[in-house]
Amino acid sequence: xxxxxxxxxxxxxxVDVAEYLFTRLHQIGIRSVHxxxxxxxxxxxxxxxxxxxKWVGNCNELNAxxxxxxxxxxxxxxxxxxxxxxxxxxxVNGLAGAYSEHVPIVHIVGCPSTISQRSGLLxxxxxxxxxxxxxxxxxxxxxxxxxxxxxPTEIATQIDHVLRECYLKSRPVYIMFPTDMVEKKVEGxxxxxxxxxxxxxxDVDRENYVVDVVLKYLHAAQRPVVLVDACxxxxxxxxxxxxxxEKTQLPIFVTPMGKGAINETHPSFxxxxxxxxxxPAVKDMVENxxxxxxxxxxxxxxxxAGFSYRLSQLQSIDLHxxxxxxxxxxxxxxxxxxxxxxxxxRLDLSQIKVLPPPKFVEPEAQVDSQAxxxxxxxxxxxxxxxxxxxxxxxxxxxxxxGIWETRFPANVTALNQTLWGSIGWAVGACQGAALxxxxxxxxxxxxxxxxxxxDGSFQLTAQEVSTMIRHKLDxxxxxxxxxxxxxxxxxxxxxxxxxDVATWRYKDLPAAFGATEQTAKSYxxxxxxxxxALLTDKDFNERKGLRFVELYMPREDAPKSxxxxxxxxxxxxxxxx
Numbered sequence: 001x002x003x004x005x006x007x008x009x010x011x012x013x014x015v016d017v018a019e020y021l022f023t024r025l026h027q028i029g030i031r032s033v034h035x036x037x038x039x040x041x042x043x044x045x046x047x048x049x050x051x052x053x054k055w056v057g058n059c060n061e062l063n064a065x066x067x068x069x070x071x072x073x074x075x076x077x078x079x080x081x082x083x084x085x086x087x088x089x090x091x092v093n094g095l096a097g098a099y100s101e102h103v104p105i106v107h108i109v110g111c112p113s114t115i116s117q118r119s120g121l122l123x124x125x126x127x128x129x130x131x132x133x134x135x136x137x138x139x140x141x142x143x144x145x146x147x148x149x150x151x152p153t154e155i156a157t158q159i160d161h162v163l164r165e166c167y168l169k170s171r172p173v174y175i176m177f178p179t180d181m182v183e184k185k186v187e188g189x190x191x192x193x194x195x196x197x198x199x200x201x202x203d204v205d206r207e208n209y210v211v212d213v214v215l216k217y218l219h220a221a222q223r224p225v226v227l228v229d230a231c232x233x234x235x236x237x238x239x240x241x242x243x244x245x246e247k248t249q250l251p252i253f254v255t256p257m258g259k260g261a262i263n264e265t266h267p268s269f270x271x272x273x274x275x276x277x278x279x280p281a282v283k284d285m286v287e288n289x290x291x292x293x294x295x296x297x298x299x300x301x302x303x304x305a306g307f308s309y310r311l312s313q314l315q316s317i318d319l320h321x322x323x324x325x326x327x328x329x330x331x332x333x334x335x336x337x338x339x340x341x342x343x344x345x346r347l348d349l350s351q352i353k354v355l356p357p358p359k360f361v362e363p364e365a366q367v368d369s370q371a372x373x374x375x376x377x378x379x380x381x382x383x384x385x386x387x388x389x390x391x392x393x394x395x396x397x398x399x400x401x402g403i404w405e406t407r408f409p410a411n412v413t414a415l416n417q418t419l420w421g422s423i424g425w426a427v428g429a430c431q432g433a434a435l436x437x438x439x440x441x442x443x444x445x446x447x448x449x450x451x452x453x454x455d456g457s458f459q460l461t462a463q464e465v466s467t468m469i470r471h472k473l474d475x476x477x478x479x480x481x482x483x484x485x486x487x488x489x490x491x492x493x494x495x496x497x498x499x500d501v502a503t504w505r506y507k508d509l510p511a512a513f514g515a516t517e518q519t520a521k522s523y524x525x526x527x528x529x530x531x532x533a534l535l536t537d538k539d540f541n542e543r544k545g546l547r548f549v550e551l552y553m554p555r556e557d558a559p560k561s562x563x564x565x566x567x568x569x570x571x572x573x574x575x576x577x
Contacts (some may be wrong), residue, residue: 015188017149017181018044021159022051025106028163028472029078031439032056032070034432036066038083040125041110044182045081056430056435056471058552061087065094066428066461068105073233073415073429074391074436077104077167084111085125088135092142093114094428095172097420099142101257101298102321103233107139113180114150117151126568136176144171146216152184160195166532167197170234170321202338202474210334211302213326213341214293216318218343219351221291226250229303230257230419231296232336235321241295247344250293251357253286256404257303258296259415260392264407270357272404274363275308277561279405281358287311294318296335300419302400305561306568360407369529373551375402375559377528385535391415391433391449392395395426397487398553399452401562413447423485425458425476426453431464443472443544452477456485456501466513468546476547483555490566491573520546547575 015023018218025033036047048055058064061082072078075335080095082088089110098105112123112132119128127134140146145165147158159175166173203506219226232241232398238261245252245268253273256263271282286292287310294316296356301307318325356494362379371377379402386392386409393415394403400416407413415433417425434449441447458479468475485499491498507522525531531551534540540547558566 003006003294003336005368008554010456010556011185011187013188014185015191016047016183017155018047019188020048020156020186020188021048021108021175021177021190022047022053022455023191024159024195024240025079026052026161027191028167028197029076030106031070031075032435033079033081034058034068034085035081036061036064036087040112041081041108041177043179044108044110046184055317055492056467058103058467061090062094063428063431063464063467064104065091065098066097066425067435067464067467068516069098069103069150069425070393070415070429072103072105072430072432074126074413074433075439077106077172078432079106079108081092081110083125084109086289087134088139091173092139093422094425095139095421097417098142098172098423100420101417101560102170102231103172104166104170106166107143107172108175108177108524109135111176111178114178115534117178123419125433128379136174139174142159142172142478143174144169144175145173146175147433149181149271150178152181152186155181156183156190160190162501164195168199170357194206199335199337199339199563202334206331206334206344207338210324210331210339211346213329214339214343215347217291217317217326218293218548219348222353223289223355224250224269224291224293224353225286227255227292227294227297228252228258228261228288229295229484230299230350231298231321233296235260235296237295237340240337240344243344245341248347248352249354250348250352251285251355252478253282255297255303256400257298257416257418259403259416260412262334263410264412265410271360274303274307274404274561275310277305277404277564279358280456282454284360285355290315292316295340296320298419302418302421302565304442305565305570308568311360317445333366335440367528369527373525373528373531373553375513375553375557378531379403379406379559380551381535384408385450386412386450388412391437393426393430393433393449393451393459395451395453396421397485398424398482398558398561399563401559401565403452403478404561423454423457425466426451427458427461430475430477431473434468434475435471438471438473443474446474448474448476449514450478452478452480454486455479455481455483455504455506458506459501459504463513465509465548469510469513469515472519474544476549478549478551480551481506482557484557486555487562487566489556490563494556507548510546510548515546518545522548522550526552
């Protein structure tokens with residue numbers, strides 16, 4: 001009897017590794033798995049249904065990674081399965097974006113057997129040099145943990161560890177899953193105890209000290225404001241943020257990446273702060289504050305309109321997922337969640353000074369029915385089209401910048417990829433987000449998912465519309481047809497041919513991708529009157545399935561915030577020593 005036989009006999013409830021892994025995915029909230037089949041993951045895929053997981057089946061691995069990103073932003077965590085080499089490398093761009101923007105995705109790679117790896121066989125999908133770790137090494141830099149499931153005695157522990165790391169650090173993890181490990185046995189009794197996803201507690205004394213310092217400056221401030229950014233969303237501190245606002249009524253602002261973090265109908269909500277691209281009233285209130293409590297900030301160039309923040313560190317408190325900074329003092333290892341919770345509990349309301357936030361000015365409601373649709377008019381009109389609980393996805397380009405000035409109804413979720421900025425991301429992310437809400441609530445109660453996508457970006461990942469149709473997802477997709485890459489034109493080459501794209505018959509694509517009259521409907525709008533009629537049409541708003549809209553806008557028209565940011569980007573690109 002071999003040592004493996006003895007070990008298996010000693011297991012209290014032996015289960016196959018694939019069953020263990022996929023059961024764990026289900027336990028942490030995943031219901032659908034994105035990816036593509038390949039010969040090194042096929043046997044593992046057979047185990048998905050038994051674990052209660054649905055296989056999505058994307059058009060390519062890059063789209064699958066984008067979709068997993070969108071799914072995780074709505075559902076909390078996602079999974080993607082690819083095959084060794086050719087499949088996983090196609091997904092790397094999407095997973096790098098998830099790492100950059102703190103999005104938790106479990107990347108499972110079906111790979112050659114441990115026997116093949118030890119023998120150094122010249123297999124397909126390899127580099128031909130016998131190195132089976134090359135691709136795992138490539139992914140290590142965009143993963144917060146890597147697990148190579150080579151030893152059955154360690155596999156269960158490895159799986160539990162990487163899944164916990166993925167969730168708590170809110171970043172992708174990489175699991176290398178050899179074909180001969182899929183049916184190996186591990187201890188199934190462990191599955192009766194779910195993985196502990198509780199965030200580690202701060203050191204009590206150090207946390208209390210930071211809380212005392214924060215309260216000292218908050219109580220002394222005459223014009224305090226709160227500024228919420230993306231990592232407040234990703235690292236799950238929005239309940240504490242909302243408790244802070246409900247208790248204090250302090251003016252609260254969001255960054256472009258933080259859009260949707262705060263209920264924008266709340267009386268304390270002041271708008272989007274992005275340095276010089278902010279509205280004058282927002283810019284004035286934030287930059288003249290004597291204390292800015294910044295929560296989960298990511299001060300990238302596009303998130304700050306070209307690094308145009310005018311905030312003094314001497315008047316700032318920066319709270320992050322793994323450290324806090326109060327003025328010029330940094331406190332490593334002190335996480336913002338515990339600090340925020342205690343600040344809310346201990347603050348003295350009698351010492352809190354509250355100024356009213358800037359008033360939101362409703363755009364003109366009158367419509368010149370024959371006028372062209374401009375960026376300024378569109379984004380001022382969108383807020384009356386949106387509904388509570390909608391999911392709004394905006395692509396890098398005019399949509400990402402234009403949505404800054406749209407005032408959301410309550411509980412709208414906004415998805416954007418402002419830091420990584422990979423064009424085409426939003427089509428896949430929209431599919432993943434729509435599937436996530438369907439998984440959460442069922443097809444009948446799923447939230448509407450609305451995508452604003454530029455024509456240039458759309459052409460990179462258009463195939464994923466077929467996945468939306470295939471899974472009967474409730475999506476409204478606006479393709480902004482303005483003849484190419486507008487954001488690139490404003491950075492460099494307004495009339496350059498490399499910023500042009502081919503002219504597609506976009507409205508015909510749903511039919512080409514297999515849609516029927518029941519599963520999708522296409523529309524074309526070229527004037528404000530036509531768009532107004534569409535946005536108020538009952539059938540357009542109420543029907544299920546895909547609504548695909550060709551939306552025509554002038555080629556050189558762009559939101560002012562995009563123009564300012566692009567100008568700053570062009571200047572940085574031209575800098576010399």
